[in-house]
Amino acid sequence: MRIGELAQRTAVSERSLRYYEKQGLLYADRTPGGHRDYPDTAVDRVIRIQELFAAGLCSAKIVQLLPCMRDKDGGPSETATPWLVQELSVERARIDGMVEELLRAREVLDEVISAASSPHPPTTP
Amino acid sequence: MRIGELAQRTAVSERSLRYYEKQGLLYADRTPGGHRDYPDTAVDRVIRIQELFAAGLCSAKIVQLLPCMRDKDGGPSETATPWLVQELSVERARIDGMVEELLRAREVLDEVISAASSPHPPTTP
DNA sequence: CTTGAATCTGACACCAGTGTCAGCTTCTAC
DNA sequence: GTAGAAGCTGACACTGGTGTCAGATTCAAG
Numbered sequence: 001m002r003i004g005e006l007a008q009r010t011a012v013s014e015r016s017l018r019y020y021e022k023q024g025l026l027y028a029d030r031t032p033g034g035h036r037d038y039p040d041t042a043v044d045r046v047i048r049i050q051e052l053f054a055a056g057l058c059s060a061k062i063v064q065l066l067p068c069m070r071d072k073d074g075g076p077s078e079t080a081t082p083w084l085v086q087e088l089s090v091e092r093a094r095i096d097g098m099v100e101e102l103l104r105a106r107e108v109l110d111e112v113i114s115a116a117s118s119p120h121p122p123t124t125p
Numbered sequence: 126m127r128i129g130e131l132a133q134r135t136a137v138s139e140r141s142l143r144y145y146e147k148q149g150l151l152y153a154d155r156t157p158g159g160h161r162d163y164p165d166t167a168v169d170r171v172i173r174i175q176e177l178f179a180a181g182l183c184s185a186k187i188v189q190l191l192p193c194m195r196d197k198d199g200g201p202s203e204t205a206t207p208w209l210v211q212e213l214s215v216e217r218a219r220i221d222g223m224v225e226e227l228l229r230a231r232e233v234l235d236e237v238i239s240a241a242s243s244p245h246p247p248t249t250p
Numbered sequence: 251c252t253t254g255a256a257t258c259t260g261a262c263a264c265c266a267g268t269g270t271c272a273g274c275t276t277c278t279a280c
Numbered sequence: 281g282t283a284g285a286a287g288c289t290g291a292c293a294c295t296g297g298t299g300t301c302a303g304a305t306t307c308a309a310g
Contacts, residue, residue: 002307004256014257015298023297033306035257048233054223055230058296068237080241088234095231098179099224105180106220108173109213112193116205127277129286139287140268158276160287183266 003028003036010046017046023059025049025066055095061087128153128161135171142171148184150174150191180220186212 007014020026021036026045028036048069052062065088068080080088132139145151146161151170153161173194177187190213193205205213 002256003258013298015300018258019297031306033257034259035306051226051230051233053297054226057230065234065237068240069233070236070240077240080237082241085238085241088238092231092234092238095227095234099227101176101179102220102224102227105176105182106217108176108194109190109217109220111195112190112205113210113213113217115193115195115202116207116210127286128288138268140270143288144267156276156287158287159289160276178267 001038001040001042003038006038006042006046009043010050012046012050020046020049020059024063025059055091056098057091061091126163126165126167128163131163131167131171134168135175137171137175145171145174145184149188150184180216181223182216186216 001009003014003017006012007017010017017026017036021028026038026042026049028038028042031037045066049062049066052065057065064084065080067078068084070077126134128139128142131137132142135142142151142161146153151163151167151174153163153167156162170191174187174191177190182190189209190205192203193209195202
């Protein structure tokens with residue numbers, strides 16, 4: 001499929017898709033004229049990449065991680081090296097920390113929101 | 126307390142503390158010579174600010190949120206306006222979404238990590 | 251062949267908090 | 281009074297994924 005369709009199906013901008021390719025995260029065949037031609041599996045892959053970006057992993061980490069993932073494309077999955085496993089464990093711990101922080105912040109928001117919804121005036125608890 | 130001590134006690138750089146002040150997130154008295162002099166309550170406030178930053182809120186949102194928070198400094202808490210409550214609800218939803226994404230990404234990492242720890246070779250599941 | 255839509259490359263800007271450096275002033279303790 | 285530590289302001293850079301624009305090329309349909 002072409003980049004436009006992939007962008008639409010993944011809700012990721014064409015700009016980002018080209019960036020992913022430059023970072024080695026995504027591969028595309030080329031038409032004789034040079035236009036990108038993505039396999040169907042690219043959709044899942046892009047979504048997965050976005051998930052990992054959202055989790056705060058940088059391109060460099062993701063590019064190492066991808067070949068170790070059990071993709072739908074049935075590509076020859078590599079096994080993570082011990083070194084990579086350790087890197088990923090660090091990321092995992094970081095994610096746990098982020099989740100905790102998010103929940104704490106959510107509590108703060110909830111407190112303010114519920115205080116505003118309660119009938120008590122601000123100065124008299 | 127001085128900025129150095131506050132930085133040490135909160136593990137936040139002096140640079141960031143000055144930035145917080147410029148954004149209106151943090152207040153400091155000044156010595157006759159112009160050095161910042163923070164009240165003890167600043168420690169809690171800075172930590173709270175960091176939490177909210179970690180949750181993805183920008184300065185502008187935090188600056189509105191802070192006066193509505195039940196601080197240890199016993200300052201006259203304002204009640205969030207309906208408009209602010211709605212803004213915060215949006216943030217809350219965003220936080221929920223982020224948590225979900227983080228957990229999904231964590232699952233991906235766990236899969237790779239456990240695959241590397243299991244005795245199965247990569248190509249034969 | 252032609253035309254309009256889609257794609258290509260490359261470059262510049264942005265965000266928003268943070269790091270860092272320079273040059274100067276203030277504080278603290280001897 | 282003086283030396284060294286600590287603080288001040290202001291400016292510039294960075295991060296790293298993304299938006300956006302320009303100009304050229306390709307694709308697909310008439």
